[in-house]
Amino acid sequence: MQLRHWLMVMMASFPFSLGASQSLADYHRVPGISGSVLSVGSDTLAGLTTLWAEAFNELYPNVNAQVQASGSSTAPPALTEETAQFGPMSRPMRLREIEAFERTHGYKPTELRIAIDAIGVFAHRDNPIEGLNFTELDQIFSVTLRCGATESINRWSQLGLDYSWAKRRMQLFGRNSVSGTYGYFKQTALCGGDFKAHVNQQPGSASVVQSVASSINALGYSGVGYRVSGVKLVPIARQGRDYVYPSHDNILSGEYPLSRYLYLYVNKHPGRPLMPLEREFVRFIFSKQGQDLVSKEGYLAISAEVARQELAKVGIK
DSSP, X not given: OHHHHHHHHHHHHOOOOTXXXXXXXXXXXXXXXXXXXXXXXXXXXXXXXHHHHHHHHHHOTTEEEEEEESOGGGHHHHHHTTSOSEEEESSOOOHHHHHHHHHHHSSOOEEEEEEEEEEEEEEETTOOOOOXXXXXHHHHHBSSOOSSOOSOOOBGGGGTOOSTGGGSBOEEEEEOTTOHHHHHHHXXXXXXXXXXXXXXXXXXXXXXXXXXXXXXXXXXXXXXXXXXXXXXXOOEESSTTOOBOOOHHHHHHTOSTXXXXXXXXXXXXXXXXXXHHHHHHHHHHTSHHHHHHXXXXXXXXXXXXXXXXXXXHTTOO
C-alpha cells in the first residue's frame, strides 16, 4: 500500500506522457531579434542547452548564443549578478540562493521546468550485478549510513559476487559538489548522508561514465543520457529486490525511483515583460522543436500542459 501511494505521488508530480513534444506548438521565427544570449549553469544540461543555442542561432543569425556549463551552483550567482540571462540547473535553487537573488533584485527568480531526467547508477558492462536498493547505495557511497544500513560495503563480494575482482575495493565515481546531480543523489539515494572520502568526484557527467567503463570493479552515478557502450545501467529499488530499470516507460510512469525535473531559471521582473530576445528563447525551448531536442539529448520532453504552465510564469501565452 505504501509503495502504491508513493507511485501515485510520483506520477502526479510528473505530468508528462509518451510523445509529449508532439502536442506542443511549433515555433515560428519572428522579425527583429538580435543580441547575445548567455547561459551559465548545469553541466548535466550542457549538451541540451548547447543544442538549443545552436538551433536558436540558426533561426536568428544575428544572435550570439553562448553556453557555460560548470555546475548548477554557478547559475544563481550569474543570474544575481546579471552576467547571464539564463541559469539551467539540475536541481531546484536552494533557499539561500533565492534569498541572495531577492536581496539584490527585490523579487525571486523564476523557475521553469524544462525537461525530465533520471539519475542512473552505472557499473562496468561485464559486472553481473542484477540490481541495488537505496540501503545498499547508502552502504556503498555514504559514510553516515542514514538509509537503514548498519555496515559499510566496500567490495563487490559483500553483495554476493564470487569473482577474483570482487574481492578488490570498489572504485566509486560521482559528480563534484557544485553539481545538482551530486545534491540530488545525496538527498535521495543516500537519505541526505555524506559521501565517503574515496568517491572520485568528476567535473562532468560524461567523465563519470567513462571512468566506470575503464574498470570492472567500478560504480558511479550520472544522468542516464550519458550511457556509453562500456557500461550497464543498474536497476534500482527503493527497498528490497523489486528492481526497476531506468527505461523510457519506467521513468515516464514514475516507477523508476531516481527521476527528477530539470530547470531553467530566469530573471523576470514581476511588473515587466521579458526582453524580446529572452522571450523568444524561452518560447523556443517550450516549442515542439525545442522539446524534440530534449528527446534527442536523451531526456524526456514535458507535456503541453506543463509547457503552458511554465510559459505563464513569464507572461507568455
